[in-house]
Amino acid sequence: MRALVKTGAEPGLSLQDVADPVPGPNDVLIEVSKTAVCGTDLHIERWDEWAANTISPPMVVGHEFMGTVAGTGSEVSGFSSGQRVSAEGHITCGQCRNCRAGRRRFCANTVGIGVNQDGAFADLIVVPATNVFPVPDEIDDDIATILDPLGNATHTTLEYDLVGEDVLITGAGPIGMMSTAIARHVGARNIVVTDINPYRLAIASRLGADRAIDPRQTPLSEVMAELNMTEGFDVGLEMSGATAALHEMIGSMITGGKIALLGIPSTDQAPIDWNDIIFKGLTVKGIYGRKMFETWYKMTTMLQTGLDVSPVITHHYRVDEYQGAFESLKAGDCGKIIIDWRTDPDM
Ligand code: NAD
Numbered sequence: 075m076r077a078l079v080k081t082g083a084e085p086g087l088s089l090q091d092v093a094d095p096v097p098g099p100n101d102v103l104i105e106v107s108k109t110a111v112c113g114t115d116l117h118i119e120r121w122d123e124w125a126a127n128t129i130s131p132p133m134v135v136g137h138e139f140m141g142t143v144a145g146t147g148s149e150v151s152g153f154s155s156g157q158r159v160s161a162e163g164h165i166t167c168g169q170c171r172n173c174r175a176g177r178r179r180f181c182a183n184t185v186g187i188g189v190n191q192d193g194a195f196a197d198l199i200v201v202p203a204t205n206v207f208p209v210p211d212e213i214d215d216d217i218a219t220i221l222d223p224l225g226n227a228t229h230t231t232l233e234y235d236l237v238g239e240d241v242l243i244t245g246a247g248p249i250g251m252m253s254t255a256i257a258r259h260v261g262a263r264n265i266v267v268t269d270i271n272p273y274r275l276a277i278a279s280r281l282g283a284d285r286a287i288d289p290r291q292t293p294l295s296e297v298m299a300e301l302n303m304t305e306g307f308d309v310g311l312e313m314s315g316a317t318a319a320l321h322e323m324i325g326s327m328i329t330g331g332k333i334a335l336l337g338i339p340s341t342d343q344a345p346i347d348w349n350d351i352i353f354k355g356l357t358v359k360g361i362y363g364r365k366m367f368e369t370w371y372k373m374t375t376m377l378q379t380g381l382d383v384s385p386v387i388t389h390h391y392r393v394d395e396y397q398g399a400f401e402s403l404k405a406g407d408c409g410k411i412i413i414d415w416r417t418d419p420d421m
C-alpha cells in the first residue's frame with residue numbers, strides 16, 4: 075500500500091510502498107478515504123525538538139482520517155464491510171487509574187496513532203475496535219475526516235455553560251474557528267475571536283463571531299465597549315498557545331470568570347501573575363484531547379442538528395500532491411487541509 079512515511083531522524087516525509095497492516099483479533103482494518111493535516115504532522119515533517127524526542131522512525135504519520143471498514147479481527151463484532159468510520163487517535167490501556175475512572179484521555183499508557191505507532195496517512199490502517207467511531211450518514215466525508223480536531227474544539231467549548239454568556243476565543247486556527255461555530259450553536263451571546271492572521275479571522279467571522287479582531291490593531295477594551303460589555307468576558311477559550319493572548323484574556327475576564335486552556339504554549343512563555351487569577355477568582359482549566367467517547371457523541375449530534383463547520387475546510391489535495399498540503403499549512407493562510415487517498419476516478 076501507499077503510505078507517507080517518516081523514514082529517518084531528519085526533516086521531510088516520503089510517499090512509499092509499504093506492507094499492508096494486518097489486524098489483530100481485536101482490531102478493525104480500515105481503507106482510508108481522506109486524511110487531514112494537523113500541526114502535529116507538521117512538527118514531525120519538520121523534525122523539531124519535540125518530534126526528535128517523541129518519534130521513532132520509520133513510521134507512517136497522520137491521525138486525522140475517515141475511511142471504510144475493510145476487515146475485522148476474529149474477536150470483533152458490530153461492524154460491517156464498507157461502513158464509514160473515523161477513529162479516536164489516542165489508544166488507551168483500559169487498566170490504569172484514569173481509564174478505570176472513565177477518564178481515558180488521561181490514560182497513563184496512551185499510544186498515539188501516527189505518533190507512537192503507524193498512522194493514517196496510508197491506504198490502510200489498523201485500529202483497535204474500541205477506538206473506531208461509526209460516522210452517521212448525515213456527516214459527509216470531509217467533515218468526518220476532521221472529527222479529531224473538531225473533538226478538541228467540542229471538548230473545550232462545552233467545558234463551561236455558554237448559554238447567554240460573553241465568550242472570548244483567542245486563536246482562530248482551525249480549532250478556534252470550529253469553537254466559534256460551536257459557541258454560536260449552543261447559544262453564547264457575544265463571541266469575540268482574536269488572531270493575528272486576517273485570512274483566519276475572516277473564516278471565524280463566517281463561522282459566527284460577532285467580532286473577529288487582530289488585538290495588535292484593535293484593543294479588546296474597544297470591542298467590549300462597542301458590544302456594551304461592561305464587566306468582562308464570562309468564558310475564555312485559549313486556542314492560540316500565544317502568551318500574549320493568554321495575558322490579554324486574563325485581563326479581559328469578568329471577576330469569577332472561567333478559562334479553558336487548549337493552546338499549547340511554546341517555550342518562550344512570559345510568567346503569569348497569579349494575583350490576577352486569585353483576586354479575580356478565575357477558574358482556569360487545562361483541556362486535553364477528547365472525552366472518550368462523550369465528546370464524539372456530542373459533536374456528531376451537534377453536526378446532525380445544524381452545526382456547520384464546513385468553512386473551516388479550505389484546501390484539498392491528492393496524495394501525490396502531499397507536499398503542497400504541507401506547504402499550505404506552513405504558509406498559514408488556511409483552515410483544515412484535506413488529502414484524498416481514493417483512487418477511483420469519480421472523486
Ligand atoms: P494553529 O496553530 O493553527 O492556531 C493557532 C492560531 O493562533 C494561529 O491562527 C495563530 O495565528 C494564532 N495566534 C498567534 N498569536 C496570537 C495572538 N497573540 N493572539 C491571538 N491569536 C494568535 O493551531 P490549531 O490546530 O487551531 O490548534 C490550536 C492550539 O491547540 C494549538 O496551540 C495546538 O497546539 C493546541 N492543541 C492542543 C490540544 C490539546 O489536547 N490540548 C489538541 C490539539 C491542539
Ligand code: ZN
Nearest residue numbers: 167170173181
Ligand atoms: Zn489507561
